[in-house]
Amino acid sequence: MSDISYSSVTDGIATVVMNRPDKRNALSNDLIDSLEQTIETVKHDESVRVMILAGEGKSFCAGMDLEGVMSDAVGMRRMLHGLSRVARAIRRLPFPTIAKINGAAIGGGCGLMVVTDFAITHPEAKVGYPEVRLGLCPAVVAPWLMRKIGPGPARAMLLLGGTISGEESFNKGLATHLVELDKLNSATQELAEQLVTGGKLAATTTKTWLNELDGSLTDDIFDRAADLSADVIATDEAQTRLKAQMAK
Numbered sequence: 001m002s003d004i005s006y007s008s009v010t011d012g013i014a015t016v017v018m019n020r021p022d023k024r025n026a027l028s029n030d031l032i033d034s035l036e037q038t039i040e041t042v043k044h045d046e047s048v049r050v051m052i053l054a055g056e057g058k059s060f061c062a063g064m065d066l067e068g069v070m071s072d073a074v075g076m077r078r079m080l081h082g083l084s085r086v087a088r089a090i091r092r093l094p095f096p097t098i099a100k101i102n103g104a105a106i107g108g109g110c111g112l113m114v115v116t117d118f119a120i121t122h123p124e125a126k127v128g129y130p131e132v133r134l135g136l137c138p139a140v141v142a143p144w145l146m147r148k149i150g151p152g153p154a155r156a157m158l159l160l161g162g163t164i165s166g167e168e169s170f171n172k173g174l175a176t177h178l179v180e181l182d183k184l185n186s187a188t189q190e191l192a193e194q195l196v197t198g199g200k201l202a203a204t205t206t207k208t209w210l211n212e213l214d215g216s217l218t219d220d221i222f223d224r225a226a227d228l229s230a231d232v233i234a235t236d237e238a239q240t241r242l243k244a245q246m247a248k
Contacts, residue, residue, distance in 0.1 A: 005034045007042060012049035013192045014042045021057025026065035027108050029075060032082035039089045049196045049203075051093060052188060053116060054100040060125075061109025066233075066242060077230040083108050084140050084226040087115045091144075091216050094204040096195045100188045101125050101175065106163060111141030114148040114174055117207070120188050122181040125166030127174060133161035135241035139228035143221060147214050149173040 007016040016038055018025040025031075042048055055061050064083070069075035090097055090112065101121035105113045110127055113119050121127065129145070131138040138158050146154040149172055157172070170178035179187040211217050232238055
C-alpha cells in the first residue's frame with residue numbers, strides 16, 4: 001500500500017484514500033501529486049460511476065503540510081497550485097463524488113470537502129478555515145466555498161477563520177449529510193450505491209452543465225487564487241505567525 005494515496009473500484013464505486021495518517025493526511029507536494037495522478041486514472045476508468053474521497057486514520061485531511069516548505073517559496077507555490085489543480089480535477093470528474101469526513105477537514109482539506117458533490121460527516125468532526133488567523137489568505141479554497149454556501153456566508157466564515165463542528169458544517173451547508181460516526185461508513189456506501197443506479201450519461205451531462213453554470217470550468221480565477229495565496233504566505237507576517245504556531 002502506498003504511503004501517499006491509493007484507490008480501489010468495486011461495483012462501479014471508486015474509493016480514493018489519502019494515506020498519511022501519521023500526519024493527519026496533511027497535503028504535501030508528494031501527496032498532492034499522487035492524488036492528482038490518481039484522480040486522472042479514476043477519471044478514465046470506464047467502470048467508475050461514483051468516487052468516494054476519504055482519509056486514512058482519524059482525520060480526513062488536516063490541510064497543507066507547510067513544515068517542509070516554510071523556507072521554500074517555490075515549493076510552497078507549487079503546493080498551492082497543485083491543490084488548485086486537484087480541486088478542479090475532482091470537481092470536473094464526469095460522475096458524482098462523495099467526501100467521507102471521518103475527522104478533521106481543515107483549510108485545504110475543507111476545500112477538498114466542499115469541492116465534491118456530496119460530503120458526509122459526523123457531529124464531532126472538526127471542519128473549517130483557520131487561514132486568516134494564521135496570517136494566510138484562503139484564496140485557493142474561497143471559490144469553492146462560495147459556490148457551496150453562497151458569497152455572504154463564505155465571506156463571514158473565511159474572514160473570521162477558525163473551525164466548527166461537523167454538525168455546524170452540516171447546518172451551514174458545507175456537508176450534505178450528517179450521521180453518527182459509527183454510521184459513517186455504511187451511510188457513505190449507501191449513498192454511493194444509490195448514485196450508481198442513476199443514468200451514466202444523464203449524470204455526466206448534468207454535472208458538466210452544473211459546472212458550466214457555476215463557473216467551475218473557468219481556469220483563470222483558480223490560477224490567480226493560487227498565486228494570491230502564495231504571495232501572502234511568503235510575507236514576513238505570515239511566516240512569523242506560522243513559525244509561532246508550529247513552535248507550540
